Amino acid sequence: MLKVLLRKGTELILVLFFVSLIVFFTFRLLPGDPAQMRLGMDPAPEAVEALRNEMGLDKPLVVQYAKWIGDVVRGDLGKSMFDGKPVTELLSEKIPKTFELAIYGALLAIVIAVPFGVLAVLNKNSWIDKTARVFSLFGFSIPAYWLAVLLMLLFAYKIHWLPAGGYVPFNDSPSGHFKALILPVITVGIINSAQIFRYLRSGMLEVISQDFIRTARAKGVSEWSVIAKHVARNALPSLITIVALNFSLLLSGMVITEQIFAWPGVGWLMIQSILSRDYDVVQGAVLMSAVIIVLINLLADLINALLDPRIKHN
Template sequence: MLRLLTKKLTELFLVLFFVTLIVFFTFRLLPGDPAQMRLGMDPAPEAVAALTIEMGLDKPLIVQYGNWIADVVRGDLGKSMFDGKPVTELLADKIPKTFELAVLGALLSIMIAVPFGVLATLNKNSWIDKLARVFSLFGFSIPAYWLAVLLMLLFAYQMHWLPAGGYVSFTESPSGHMKALVLPVVTVGIINSAQIFRFLRSGMLEVISQDFIRTARAKGVSEWVVIGKHVARNAMPSLITIVALNFSLLLSGMVITEQIFAWPGLGWLMIQSILSRDYDVVQAAVLISAVFIVIINLIADLINAWLDPRIKYN
């Protein structure tokens, strides 16, 4: 297990290093001068040049990258180029909002996908299996923005049950906070449950067809013990992998969902910062997203190694 952990940590640092290279140099290829955008329409060339020097954008890109990495290692993610706020302060405000939405959306997707997946597996090619597959095809096919708008039109504008969007602090109004969460959480949960269902069903069907399952049934082991003890445990690694992947992607920023429902999370912050060419904010947001992704996948790999000794030994 220690050897596996060492290997995964090495891969983690290599991934983060390449992420810093890609986000830093790719973002600077985008058109638009941050200094000019900050000064507004038709600024004086002298003012643009002075602000460019002040922001450190006059130095060679490799020097800018080195300075940024040195600051990140010291825990300094920089300041916003437009409002002067520390990036850590902005992230501390946005990340909990995205985390809350991602956790609730992931839990809802698991609550939908796991029962459907088990029932579809136990009743292969029955009407239950066909209904579940139609639902998963629906979740795979529809765009997230279309489902979000559909739910908004139905529950906010037609029935007037829920707010169409916006954020309400829990301390300000617990009921308002929960109502504002419903539509984005349902959108995320439905979209992601389709992927989890497909992986779980295919994984369980693969395990059920193996010889040791037939042997357990031949010995008279009850069906529920076969499914719960043997099939579920052996299908668990694929389920954990897809759940971890979906959750890490949710944490990295649900850009579309947050934009539609005006949820001020990490995805919303990234879009606003990209549009305004706020380099430090975008770089820090992408880097934090990458850290979330690699750590969550590392945890998933360690859990899978614990569940399946073959992974650990290999």
């Protein structure tokens, strides 16, 4: 376990270092001057130069990066160039909203994928299996934005059951809060359930073809007992891995869903900050997202190491 922690800790540091490099230098290649955008249309060149100097944009990129990464190590992600709020404060407001949407979406994906995966394995190559595979292919193929717009048109504009978007604080209206959650949760849940189903089905089929499963069946163990006691237990590490991976992808892909449904999470914040060239906010949001994703995958690896002793020695 200690070896796993040390290896994953080293990987975490390297991943965050390269993420910081990529997001810092790539974002500065985008067209547009933050100082000029902040001052509005046709500002005086002297005012632009003075603001660039105040914001530190006149210094070489290497110097800017060194200052920024030094502040990050001390826990300071900077301030928004436009409203002056600390980036940590902005992220602390947005991250819980994104996590709420991601957690509900992941739970819905698991609720859909696991029963269908088990039924597909128990009825391999039957109409149940083929139907489930068709639906998983549908989930793989459709873009999130297309499904989001389709659900919005149907439930919000056609039959008027649910709001088209927006965010309602739970303290203001619990029912309004959960109504606003339904459509984005269905969107991310359906998309991610397809991937979990495919990996779960293939993992269970791989386990079910092994010798110890045939031995259990030869002893007269019922099919449901074989699935519950042997197949599911041995397929659990791969299920945990794919759920963690999908949760990570879900977090990183939340930008589109949050934008469509006007859900004010980290994805929504990143889009607004990119459009306004708010460097520190985008850098802080991407770096924080990378930290969360790496930690989620680290947690999944540790759980798998506990479940499967063979992993401890890798």
